[in-house]
Amino acid sequence: MRYTPGGMPQTLCPNCGHSPIPRGASACPSCGEPFDHLQSHKKVGRMRLDRPMVEADDDATVFGGDLVTSAVSAHPGPAAGVLLASAAAWFVRAAGLLGSLEDPAWTYGLVCLGAVLALVLVLNRGPAKGMAQVGVVVQLLATGWLAREAPLAPVHVAYFILGVLALVMVVGEPGPMRRYLGLGLGLGAAVASAGLLALPIAGTSGAGVRQSLVGSELGYRLELPPGWGQLTREQLAPHLVLPASTLQGGGVGFGDAAQERYGLLWVERGTGKAAAAGCKGLFQALGGALGEALSLPAPPALGSAATVHPLRTPGGAEGTLACGVLADGRLVGLVVVAAQASGGADEAAFTTVGAGLALQ
Structure with missing residues (x-):
């Protein structure tokens, strides 16, 4: 490839140096040298050969990577929404607004955890993916510990499902279906979890509800x-x-x-x-x-x-x-x-x- 005085790039034949090569040509018009075997031709295909290649999606990121490349998401909004809804459901539970489960005071920490994780995903910096995954796992473990006396009580099952949905949203890079389906299910689970606090739990005497x-x-x-x-x-x-x-x-x-x-x-x-x-x-x-x-x-x-x-x-x-x-x-x-x-x-x-x- 060479550049004209105006700065425009032009392609050269690797065999005879003929230039410019017509767009879409599979062989040199001067010497007949084929281009099919060249990797550059296979990648470009029918793209214009007289223009430089650019990155197809400079702004796209993936929900992967490491501490150096930053584990961030291209679509953090739905996952952050589920985590924020989870924080709201835990606040209703910790504050006893609809019903008290006699949870310890540190339950308010789960409220802060959900809000902080949502903020981390929105900021989309650093190892956001890893932090969100670890935080949701901690929340799930805390949910299981709080439900140890009555693990099958509806309110405890609902909060556990809410945690599982949040974890599903922060593992890998969710496609469109998983993003929007997970957001809908997560919001529904948050409302159901908080709503169950206001209902009498028949048949769970001794569960602390x-x-x-x-x-x-x-x-x-x-x-x-x-x-x-x-x-x-x-x-x-x-x-x-x-x-x-x-x-x-x-x-x-x-x-x-x-x-x-x-x-x-x-x-x-x-x-x-x-x-x-x-x-x-x-x-x-x-x-x-x-x-x-x-x-x-x-x-x-x-x-x-x-x-x-x-x-x-x-x-x-x-x-x-x-x-x-x-x-x-x-x-x-x-x-x-x-x-x-x-x-x-x-x-x-x-x-x-x-x-x-x-x-x-």
């Missing part, structure tokens, strides 16, 4: 024992009547239907009523009569002035009601009853439920 009931407007948070979950008015009947909500307050029902234990929490904003009058009205709404106070201590959240009374509902269930007025004037009542067929009042269940009550 706890559901939290939160009322932001009325300022309460009730963390239920394992196996307990929120119940509707219809599910409570006929054992317990959930009063209709008013402009001043409202309630939420819960229980463990398998153990025939039912309860409700009632919070009413300050109406100027005395504690005795407010508690009497709550008893009447429940269909019971206010009896003598018990020596059983009230839940700590209700304060030392709260009282505890026995309750027998029209449906035949027996249990306990704690009632008190807070310093801000709110009337709070907590009820736990047991069906008569299950043995009547269960003070241990009442104490356990009351320990999970927090009022802001």
Whole structure:
């Protein structure tokens, strides 16, 4: 190859030096020297021979390499999206926004890990691939350790599947199908994992799964024992009547239907009523009569002035009601009853439920 005075390259015949060689020629027009055996001809084919070869894709990278060549991805977005969704799902779990699994405080580290790995992939510098793979494997191991007591619980299985999907996204260079299918499945798994935290886990008693009931407007948070979950008015009947909500307050029902234990929490904003009058009205709404106070201590959240009374509902269930007025004037009542067929009042269940009550 030689260059003309204008800087344009021209090809020469390797045998006789004839120039220029016509585009697409398979032999020299002057001496007949064939070009088919030349590697340059095989590579170029029918490309113009009077133009220099350039790299076909200067900007393309592969999800491979080493510490020198940088293990980065040509399409880091979908994998980063799955890792970011995973971090969000772990935040919902660690913070107990929908339900608490009683995880240790270091679970927040998995939130940070997912967010950092997503950032590493987006920056696409250094050994991004290796860092992402190691980080996701650590997350999977942590997920397995947290699920050791109930590995087949749906919520634990969902979080493990989320980790596996994240790992699939950072191994090799995903093609278009794996990128977009993995992104869709990853986002779905993240939503499902967080959503399962809000559901009562039937049949996994002892797995440490706890559901939290939160009322932001009325300022309460009730963390239920394992196996307990929120119940509707219809599910409570006929054992317990959930009063209709008013402009001043409202309630939420819960229980463990398998153990025939039912309860409700009632919070009413300050109406100027005395504690005795407010508690009497709550008893009447429940269909019971206010009896003598018990020596059983009230839940700590209700304060030392709260009282505890026995309750027998029209449906035949027996249990306990704690009632008190807070310093801000709110009337709070907590009820736990047991069906008569299950043995009547269960003070241990009442104490356990009351320990999970927090009022802001």
